[in-house]
Structure formats: structure tokens, C-alpha cells
Amino acid sequence: MDFYRFYTGTEFEAYQYLGAHFTPEKTVFRTFAPGAEQVSLLLGSEEILMNRIYDGNFYEIEVSNLKEGVTYEYRIDKNHRGYTDHCDPYGFGMELRPSHRSIVRNMDNYEFRDKNWMKQRKDTQSLPVNIYEIHAGSFRKPKGKPGWYSYEELGKVLIPHLKECGYNYVEFMPLSEHPSDESWGYQNTGFFAPTRRYGTAKQLKSLIDELHQNQIGVLLDFVPVHFALDDYGLRKYGGSELYEYPSADVGISEWGSCNFIHSRGEVRSFLQSCANYWLNEYHFDGLRMDAISRMIYWQGDEKRGENRNAIDFIKVMNQGLKERHPGCILAAEDSTNYPGVTKPVHAGGLGFDYKWNMGWMNDTLAYFSLPPERRVEEYHQLTFSMVYAYNENYLLPLSHDEVVHGKASIVQKMNGAYEEKFPQAKALYVYMMTHPGKKLNFMGNEIGQMREWDERREQDWDLLKYPVHDAFYRFHCFLNTLYLSHPSLSEKDNDPEGFTWIDCHAREKCLYVYQRAAKREKIIVLLNLSNQPQKSGSLALEQKYQVLLDTEWERFGGRKKEKTEHYQGEIVIQMEAYSGMMLISQGSV
Numbered sequence: 118m119d120f121y122r123f124y125t126g127t128e129f130e131a132y133q134y135l136g137a138h139f140t141p142e143k144t145v146f147r148t149f150a151p152g153a154e155q156v157s158l159l160l161g162s163e164e165i166l167m168n169r170i171y172d173g174n175f176y177e178i179e180v181s182n183l184k185e186g187v188t189y190e191y192r193i194d195k196n197h198r199g200y201t202d203h204c205d206p207y208g209f210g211m212e213l214r215p216s217h218r219s220i221v222r223n224m225d226n227y228e229f230r231d232k233n234w235m236k237q238r239k240d241t242q243s244l245p246v247n248i249y250e251i252h253a254g255s256f257r258k259p260k261g262k263p264g265w266y267s268y269e270e271l272g273k274v275l276i277p278h279l280k281e282c283g284y285n286y287v288e289f290m291p292l293s294e295h296p297s298d299e300s301w302g303y304q305n306t307g308f309f310a311p312t313r314r315y316g317t318a319k320q321l322k323s324l325i326d327e328l329h330q331n332q333i334g335v336l337l338d339f340v341p342v343h344f345a346l347d348d349y350g351l352r353k354y355g356g357s358e359l360y361e362y363p364s365a366d367v368g369i370s371e372w373g374s375c376n377f378i379h380s381r382g383e384v385r386s387f388l389q390s391c392a393n394y395w396l397n398e399y400h401f402d403g404l405r406m407d408a409i410s411r412m413i414y415w416q417g418d419e420k421r422g423e424n425r426n427a428i429d430f431i432k433v434m435n436q437g438l439k440e441r442h443p444g445c446i447l448a449a450e451d452s453t454n455y456p457g458v459t460k461p462v463h464a465g466g467l468g469f470d471y472k473w474n475m476g477w478m479n480d481t482l483a484y485f486s487l488p489p490e491r492r493v494e495e496y497h498q499l500t501f502s503m504v505y506a507y508n509e510n511y512l513l514p515l516s517h518d519e520v521v522h523g524k525a526s527i528v529q530k531m532n533g534a535y536e537e538k539f540p541q542a543k544a545l546y547v548y549m550m551t552h553p554g555k556k557l558n559f560m561g562n563e564i565g566q567m568r569e570w571d572e573r574r575e576q577d578w579d580l581l582k583y584p585v586h587d588a589f590y591r592f593h594c595f596l597n598t599l600y601l602s603h604p605s606l607s608e609k610d611n612d613p614e615g616f617t618w619i620d621c622h623a624r625e626k627c628l629y630v631y632q633r634a635a636k637r638e639k640i641i642v643l644l645n646l647s648n649q650p651q652k653s654g655s656l657a658l659e660q661k662y663q664v665l666l667d668t669e670w671e672r673f674g675g676r677k678k679e680k681t682e683h684y685q686g687e688i689v690i691q692m693e694a695y696s697g698m699m700l701i702s703q704g705s706v
Contacts, residue, residue: 283597403446
């Protein structure tokens with residue numbers, strides 16, 4: 118580790134020096150604890166005084182012949198004002214809550230087999246990106262026993278599901294160690310430690326390797342904004358504020374956690390080394406960074422002004438990660454209008470690849486919750502997203518945040534009675550999957566889950582026994598497959614030539630017609646979002662078009678017999694209530 122770079126906030130490999138570094142012959146423990154009177158290593162019942170090294174802010178001890186898997190902590194003396202026992206900020210493993218000691222891990226005991234995958238990784242702007250967001254503990258539960266699947270066991274049920282459903286990426290909600298199940302991993306204590314809930318570092322590597330063997334990219338939810346309050350964690354590490362602000366006014370987040378102080382070089386080096394660690398050591402293909410609005414503006418409040426130190430940190434981190442991991446995906450969960458989130462750093466931007474399109478999500482779900490008569494009034498709530506569609510490189514999310522805390526599941530959000538919700542949800546997904554932008558769906562959305570997500574329960578897979586849910590699932594899989602296989606739905610996401618409104622003025626009918634285009638194909642999308650059958654306006658089709666999808670086909674729970682249909686010339690199309698259709702130019706079928 119370069120100490121100058123560490124202190125100035127430009128180090129990306131601090132984890133290779135700090136933490137517990139294991140070999141069969143010896144394990145070297147190092148920690149950074151400025152302000153401490155002394156630091157001891159707690160190893161079992163033994164307390165071993167550590168040696169000050171370098172400038173006196175670092176501590177080191179070497180222990181011979183340790184076994185992998187032993188637990189340890191650091192006892193930090195606060196200038197004769199007592200002591201606190203902390204887990205290792207750079208520890209590669211931790212005990213399962215409520216225990217919280219760090220665990221010595223051998224980080225060199227797994228050999229990846231994904232060389233070809235890693236070699237072919239490239240920029241995804243013109244490619245389909247269809248992400249399945251998952252909470253590892255509640256996707257499925259093992260039958261007949263408490264707890265969770267291990268990382269490896271999870272892969273055996275997850276991978277076939279992803280392939281059947283047509284997802285080419287999976288995004289894990291935070292896997293770094295956290296004390297409270299209810300925080301879902303967003304309030305961490307072990308930033309470098311894969312949670313013990315599901316196994317070891319080696320097992321997580323194996324899961325990611327298997328996903329890559331099956332041509333599925335893997336993203337990780339990463340939290341660079343705040344950390345858990347627990348005394349054994351980062352809070353007052355070294356005896357005083359180190360990772361957090363000294364003032365509670367900006368030091369405590371809206372979630373009751375400690376905000377990182379991004380003006381300190383040591384904190385910057387900690388966070389960007391952590392980001393680099395997950396990409397480098399585990400072969401994650403990218404990071405979704407949580408709560409970026411809280412870094413752009415003080416406490417996420419635009420009125421309080423920009424947090425220039427945090428913005429500068431984002432730029433340095435993103436640029437450094439892209440240099441080290443070409444082709445990795447960096448996505449920002451950001452609800453602000455701050456410009457240039459997805460511009461390269463050298464062009465004055467923040468350097469993310471994608472920004473979550475929270476405006477699209479809010480407008481779309483609000484529209485579909487309206488009764489039909491109100492949709493006439495709010496017709497342009499669905500067209501508005503195209504006004505700003507090219508301001509950033511967007512990702513369209515229907516994430517975990519939209520199906521918790523009284524918000525209802527996606528299908529439940531649809532207006533009307535039970536039997537009316539499913540055709541509307543199918544139309545919503547046609548709109549989502551054909552709208553410019555990459556895609557993200559939370560687990561359970563694909564089966565028409567009717568209850569809100571609960572991290573304590575697995576998804577309601579038994580719903581697939583019911584015809585309406587089974588048909589919805591088959592529709593979801595078919596639509597995803599179309600998205601992956603047709604370049605017009607992704608090739609020009611960021612190019613105005615890739616999207617054209619054909620009819621966005623059929624307000625009284627609640628009809629929308631638009632075209633997606635690529636070099637070799639065109640797809641026309643028709644949506645009838647009223648509760649009555651409607652006829653489209655006259656369409657002038659120069660080429661012959663074939664029906665690619667109709668939400669009213671019988672196999673998707675509709676009433677139409679599926680048959681090959683072609684259209685050309687001046688035509689009018691009859692649309693069923695709450696339905697969607699996709700037509701593809703004949704030469705590209």
C-alpha cells in the first residue's frame with residue numbers, strides 16, 4: 118500500500134495491506150487506528166499487544182500457525198478512558214449476528230474458471246441489460262430447516278430460474294456483513310466481509326463463478342454513504358470520530374446510521390478500496406451504488422447545497438474503478454436532477470454508466486394506479502419520460518423499494534379488481550421492456566406476487582399453481598426473451614433515432630403507439646390502457662410487419678387464439694382493453 122495515496126484518498130488497494138492476511142505459516146494483522154493509546158489483538162481468550170508501525174497510526178502483529186476460520190477483534194484503548202473491542206474494518210469475514218468478531222479468511226483458496234467471461238466483458242450501452250434484483254435470504258428458503266440457503270445452494274435454484282425467465286444479470290442486495298436482518302444489508306459493520314448468513318468468501322466466489330459459467334453477469338449493491346451505529350463497528354474507531362463526522366448535524370443519516378466523512382483521505386481510500394475489492398477478489402461485474410443523492414447534496418437536501426468533497430470522491434472512485442475494471446457496470450441510485458451523473462469524469466460528469474430513472478418509475482406506477490377516467494386527464498404522465506430520456510444513460514427500476522412499507526406489490530398497484538390487475542400489469546411490462554433504458558425487476562414481480570416483500574419469508578412460489586399467475590409468469594419470461602434477442606429494444610437506448618412516437622395524442626382512447634429501431638429491424642408497440650376496446654389510428658406501414666407479441670394471447674391468460682398475423686400498408690388495429698401488442702418488420706423476424 119502507498120501510504121501517501123492512502124492519506125490523500127487515492128489508494129484503491131488498502132485491503133491488500135490492512136486486515137488479516139493469512140498463510141499456513143503466519144497471519145499478519147494490521148489496522149489503522151489514529152488517536153488510540155494502544156491496540157491489542159484479541160485472539161480467543163488471549164490478548165496480544167500490537168506494535169506501532171510507520172507513523173504511529175498503524176498497528177501490526179504477526180501470529181504463527183493460525184488456522185483459517187479463527188475469530189479475532191481489536192481492543193482499542195482510548196487514551197486511558199477505557200477501551201472498546203472492534204471488529205476489523207478491513208476483515209474478510211465476520212461471525213453471524215448477534216456475534217460480531219472478525220474471522221480469518223484465506224483469500225487465495227479459490228481458483229476461478231471464468232477467464233473467458235472476464236475477457237469478453239465490455240461496455241453495455243448498446244446491449245440488452247435485464248437485471249433480476251434479489252435478496253439472497255428470501256428468494257427461496259430451504260425446506261424443512263430454519264435459516265437460509267448457502268451461497269452455493271442458492272446458485273442451484275437461482276441459475277435455472279434466471280435462465281428460464283430471460284435475465285442476463287442478477288443484482289444482489291448488499292452482501293457485506295450487517296447486524297440487522299431488517300436493514301437488508303444497507304447498514305453495514307463488515308464492509309469487506311461477505312455476510313455469514315449464507316456462507317464463506319470461498320462459497321460466494323463459487324456462486325459468482327457458476328453464474329458466469331451460465332452467461333449471467335453479477336452486480337452487487339454497494340453502500341458508500343453510511344454505516345451502522347454499533348460500537349463494535351466503524352463508529353469512533355481509534356477512540357474518536359474517524360470514519361464519521363464529528364457533528365451529528367451532518368453525521369447522522371435519515372436512517373439513524375453514521376454518514377461517512379468523505380473529506381478524509383483515509384475514508385476515501387477505505388471506500389474505494391472496498392469497491393475495488395468486490396470487483397477484483399470476487400469478480401463482480403459491477404456495483405449499484407445506494408443513496409447517491411445523499412452524497413451529491415448534504416443529507417440529500419438540495420437546499421443545503423452540494424457536498425463538494427463527496428462529489429469529488431465519487432469522481433475519483435468511479436474513474437479509478439473503470440481504469441482497473443474496463444467493462445464493469447457502475448449504476449447510481451439517484452433521485453435528484455443533478456446533471457452529468459452518467460457523463461465520463463473527463464467530460465465533467467460523475468462517471469457512472471447508468472442512473473436509475475426514478476422519475477419514470479414514479480410516473481409509470483402512479484399512472485397505472487389511476488382509474489380509467491383519470492388516465493385521460495393524466496395521459497401525458499406516460500409520454501413525459503421521453504422529454505428527458507437522453508439527459509442521462511438510464512436504467513428503469515421496479516425494485517425492492519417499490520414493494521415494501523405499505524406501497525403494495527407491482528400487480529397490486531394496478532387499478533381495479535383482481536381480474537383487471539393482470540392485463541394491466543402485462544401492458545405495464547410491455548411499456549417497460551420497450552421503453553429506452555436498461556431494465557431491473559425485483560424478485561417476485563415475475564409471478565405476480567400479491568403481498569409486499571418481507572425479508573423473513575421466501576417468495577410465494579405456490580402462486581404458480583394458479584392459472585392466472587402461471588400465465589403471467591410465462592408472459593414475463595417470453596417478453597424478457599424478446600428483449601434479449603431483439604437489438605431494436607436496446608441498441609439505440611441513448612440515441613434519439615432509436616425511438617419515435619407514432620401516436621402520442623390519442624388521449625381520449627388512452628392509446629400509445631411508438632417505434633423502436635436498430636440497424637436491421639424495427640418494432641412497433643401499441644398500448645391500449647383504457648378499460649374499453651379501442652381502434653388505433655391509421656398506421657402507414659411501408660414494410661410487412663408480423664405480430665411478435667399480444668398480451669391477449671391465450672397462453673398469457675387472454676382470449677385470443679395465437680396465429681401468424683401480418684400487416685402492411687394503411688391499417689387500423691383493433692386493441693382489447695388493457696392490452697399491448699408488438700409488431701416487428703418482416704425482414705428481421
